[in-house]
Amino acid sequence: SQQGEEDPQALSIQEGENATMNCSYKTSINNLQWYRQNSGRGLVHLILIRSNEREKHSGRLRVTLDTSKKSSSLLITASRAADTASYFCATEGGGSNYKLTFGKGTLLTVNP
């Protein structure tokens, strides 16, 4: 069963704009991770935020986590056409310390 729900399901922006994707989840977590997937194959790990962290940065990525609201957001700044992909949040926890539970993803299209 799906734990996370991403919002929006699809997002289309122009190069240079910022993209924000949201994720909500249901149970307690150890950490939350964001992955990127190009062309329906091969998930690439982007960033991991622990349950006791509120914000984390990695290059053009900024992730926030609000455990009281059971939600997270992924911000991609100064987007590029190469950022076009599907983005998934995945939670680890809820009694398991290894199993990732994925949301349904946000399809991001960055137009040149």
Place this chain on the structure above:
Amino acid sequence: GAGVSQSPSNKVTEKGKDVELRCDPISGHTALYWYRQSLGQGLEFLIYFQGNSAPDKSGLPSDRFSAERTGGSVSTLTIQRTQQEDSAVYLCASSLVGGTYYEQYFGPGTRLTVT
């Protein structure tokens, strides 16, 4: 170094046939995972290996699905008597050890189509 590899990349099979999907994890990674991605169900966990043992098989959808891992390395996911609903992309991942905060590295997947 080499990442996680999977074979075949694509597999088309007739309903009722058996298929084997292979995963080669990153060398030295003791934990291995299988996930399935389909249009209807999204990304789902199937099974977790720590070494050669599978402490969690809870995601396997039916007894037609089985997996093994040998030598703490290569893993094979076998689907017997395939059904059309088995059509999906099967993803394998590995991590240094199984546990919180250890990043899972994914392979490119095997796209299975059951006709």
